Amino acid sequence: MKPTPKKNPAPFSTPPEDASFPETTAESRLELAIEGSGTGVWDRNVVTGRIHYSRGWKALLGYAETDLTDGIEESYTRIHPDDLTYVQTEMQSHFDRHTDSYAVEHRLRCKDGSYKWVCSRGKVTERDELGHALRMTGTTTDVSQIHALANRLQQSINLITNLTNAISGMAYHYSVALDGTAAYCYVSNGIDEIYELTPAQATSTGALIDARLHPDDLADWQSSLQACIASLQPWHHDYRVILPRKGLCWRNVHANPSRQSDGSTQWHGFITDITERKRLDIELQEFATTDFLTRLPNRRHFMARMQEELARIHRGQPGSAVLMCDLDHFKKINDTHGHAAGDMVLKHFAGVLQEELRKNDIAGRIGGEEFAVVLSGATLVSATLFAERMRQRMVSQTLTIAGQPLAVTVSIGIAVMLASDAHVEAILSRSDSALYRAKDAGRNCIETHCG
Known part of the structure; x- marks a missing residue:
């Protein structure tokens, strides 16, 4: 006769009535739950200075159940010396009711002698009739990984800051x-x-x-x-x-x-x-557009400015006058007194010219001893008056070269820039033609182009 096989109990079935379980208090269940979260519990008798540490609290630092005593003074020896005053001050502040609770981050010594960063939180749960603290309960949580991460982050910040500051x-x-x-x-x-x-x-x-x-x-x-x-x-x-x-x-x-x-x-x-x-940009621009000796615009820059003036007239603005100026007998000055003297003469004439120019006028060294001027909005009459002032100043302001007086004169030809002009070369040609008539007339005089 075959034995009757035993049936497996159904999963999640109700245990037999005679089954028994070890009794667990609510306090111990709570302690077990907290211990499973990696947090230790402590309970301090403020009057006697005795502290009860949960098993999880001891395990947090690597201690066995019987490794630690419960005295407050002994607990202070586990706190890092640099953190001890801070911990005691914060706890006393809570005892004195300056804070609602006690919460500090500090270092505790582990069984192996190393230190671990922890966060300790607690609160006074009992006071006497005078308000003095009798009992305090709290938790201690391992935050060493958070501190390690914060340190690495701070190191990265310091590195970036040092680099940007360097x-x-x-x-x-x-x-x-x-x-x-x-x-x-x-x-x-x-x-x-x-x-x-x-x-x-x-x-x-x-x-x-x-x-x-x-x-x-x-x-x-x-x-x-x-x-x-x-x-x-x-x-x-x-x-x-x-x-x-x-x-x-x-x-x-x-x-x-x-x-x-x-x-x-x-x-x-x-x-x-x-x-x-x-x-450097300004110097290069000046080098590209300015005559080194006279500091006036060079031929290329002057022609560009003159083209801008012609474009203004093409837009319906009043016409302008163009003057071509040539220093008389300049080659003879160079041959007789040297090129240094010739340079002095060129700079002197450029200085006189710049003093007579208005803000919107344009002047440039075209080449050698030749200069050109655009008097913006000027008529032939007003341009002739300007030229005469220039001529008279050159006659009256005698230069001294090597202790000897040197008279320098200028011949000037004038033409008018008109809206009918297609390009600036035609205007320069007219004023240049007037200049040659002034030189043929004996120099140190002014001629105008009236055609």
Whole structure:
């Protein structure tokens, strides 16, 4: 006869009535739950100085159940010496009811001698009739990984900060809110070079930086910034600043904008000193457009300016007069007194010419001893009066070369620039023709082209 097989109990079936379980108090169940979360529990008798540590609290530091005593003084020896005063002060502050609870992050020594960062939180649960603390209960949680992550993050921040502080120029983080409120969230130490301010000054108020901008460039700077906010394209802009120590300087900003969820715009960018580059640009421009000796526009630049004047007349503006000036017997001066004397004569005439010019007039050295002048809006009559003043000044202002007086005269030919002129060469040809008549007439005189 086969034995009847036993049936497996159904899963999740109700246990037999005679089944028994070990009794677990609510306090021990709570302690077990907390222990499973990696947090230890402590309970301190403030009067006796005795502390009860849960098994999880001891395990947190690598101790066995019987490794620790419960005295308060012994507990202080486990706190890192640099943190002890802080811990005691915060706990006493809570005892004295200056704080609603006790919460500190500090280091505790583990069984192996190493230190672990923990967060201790607690609260006085019993007081006597005078309010003195009798009992305090709390938890201790391992936050060493959070501190390690924070340390690595701080190291990265320090590295980036050191790098930005080491390079020439100013790295910055700038933000403009929807209402137009602007703020510098971060600036590197290079702000001293760029604006002669400290990082703290810049992050406290952007007005200090705005005050450094050249008044004539501020509106353009703001307009450029607003255009960048609208387009979200990389921002490149050159502008001038006026600094307390260095005076007038040029700056270049290069920054990338991004729109934030709150509608604000932020830039991470860099500002560099381009003063030397601008100076070189100006020098190169001057070299390309200016006659080195007389500091007047050279032939190429003068012709370009003359073309602009003709275009103005083509737009219906009044005509202008063109003068061709030639220093008389200049070759003889060079041959007799030397080229240094000739250079003095050229510079002298250029100086007289510049003193007579109005703001909108144009003058240039065409070549050798020849100069050309455009008197904007002048008639043949007013141009002749101008030429006569020039001629008389050259006659009256005798130069002294090597202690000897040297009289220098000038011959001048005048023509009028008209709207019917198609190109400037025709006008120069007319004034040049008048100049040759002045030279044929004996020099030191003025002729006009009336054809």
